[in-house]
Amino acid sequence: MALFDLSKLLSENTYPGRGIVIGTSADGKNAMIAYFIMGRSENSRNRVFESFEGGMRTKAFDESKLQDPSLIIYNPYLALPGCDIITNGDQTNTIYDFMKDGKTFEEALMTREFEPDAPNFTPRISGALYYNDKAFTYKMSILKSANGNSEVCNRFFYNYEMRRGIGHFIHTYKCDGNPIPSFYGEPEEVELPNTAEELADLVWKNLNEDNKVSLFVRTVCLECGKSEDIIINKNK
Numbered sequence: 001m002a003l004f005d006l007s008k009l010l011s012e013n014t015y016p017g018r019g020i021v022i023g024t025s026a027d028g029k030n031a032m033i034a035y036f037i038m039g040r041s042e043n044s045r046n047r048v049f050e051s052f053e054g055g056m057r058t059k060a061f062d063e064s065k066l067q068d069p070s071l072i073i074y075n076p077y078l079a080l081p082g083c084d085i086i087t088n089g090d091q092t093n094t095i096y097d098f099m100k101d102g103k104t105f106e107e108a109l110m111t112r113e114f115e116p117d118a119p120n121f122t123p124r125i126s127g128a129l130y131y132n133d134k135a136f137t138y139k140m141s142i143l144k145s146a147n148g149n150s151e152v153c154n155r156f157f158y159n160y161e162m163r164r165g166i167g168h169f170i171h172t173y174k175c176d177g178n179p180i181p182s183f184y185g186e187p188e189e190v191e192l193p194n195t196a197e198e199l200a201d202l203v204w205k206n207l208n209e210d211n212k213v214s215l216f217v218r219t220v221c222l223e224c225g226k227s228e229d230i231i232i233n234k235n236k
Contacts, residue, residue: 006169006190010206015040015176016183018088021203022127022138022160023167026194030219031129031136032167034203035076035086038211043067048233049214054079056216061235071115071122077216084218087126088172089115095126105139106157113153114145119179121145125170135222137161140170144182158187167192195219196228204232 010016021034037058039045048061056077060066074090085095091112098108105128115122123144130137138160146152160168168187173180193199196219204215217230 002189003166004169004188004190006167006192007202007206009169009188009190010203013175014208015173015180015211017122017172017180018125019169019171020086020088020125020127020140021167021169021190021192021199022086022129022140023190023192024136024162024164024222025192025219026165028162028164029223030194030196030221031084031131031138032192032196032199033077033084033086033127033129033218034199034215035088035217036203036207036215037076037088037213038207039213040211044072045213046235047072047213048235049076049216049231051229051231056229056231058214061233071117077218082131084129084131084220085127086129087124089124091124091126095128099128105141109141109143109155109157112143113155114143118150119148121148121150121182122180123172123182125172125183127170129220131220131222131225135162136220138168140168140187142170142183148179165192166190196230200230200232 018037046065047058057075075092078085078096095108123142126141128139140158142156169190170187196217200217215232220227
């Protein structure tokens with residue numbers, strides 16, 4: 001598989017939609033997560049990220065302009081002991097509840113499917129990071145319609161081991177369009193920097209200025225477990 005330049009993947013695509021990056025910092029010291037959201041409609045753009053104890057949520061920036069909250073208000077990030085969960089929808093809570101009960105990431109997502117937003121049928125993308133003995137592994141998944149067939153959900157799962165300076169990037173859409181074409185293929189293998197600040201800067205400055213909405217970056221030290229979270233909201 002080719003090693004991609006994350007800055008180019010972002011800057012050359014006006015609408016990847018929502019995206020997840022998971023991997024290991026260039027120096028091998030930190031696990032890294034980046035999650036971003038974009039929007040074309042007023043409702044989608046009217047959002048910010050907000051941290052809370054044990055997680056992060058989306059919320060309306062201007063409550064008076066909030067229309068249908070069903071697919072735009074959710075918890076993208078939740079933490080369990082030894083595991084971080086990051087997704088583009090309310091399947092975060094499904095995964096959290098299943099894993100808290102001793103079940104698996106895969107079992108949780110077998111109960112879910114793509115979003116009911118015809119004609120796009122936006123894929124659900126998800127990731128889970130597992131911290132164990134100063135190292136970690138991670139999983140990613142995409143649930144999407146079978147070439148736009150609303151009756152069939154194809155579910156793909158990917159398992160990764162730690163590699164210094166390497167991450168994987170999955171996003172909801174291949175590019176802009178109407179309807180918007182879903183992401184296809186395996187998560188894209190990308191190079192990662194050392195710090196949360198560097199990753200946040202790399203992602204935010206390369207997202208399309210008109211369509212970007214919010215960014216969440218999290219790093220976890222694999223030696224001591226110390227974490228750092230960064231949130232950037234276009235709406236301030």
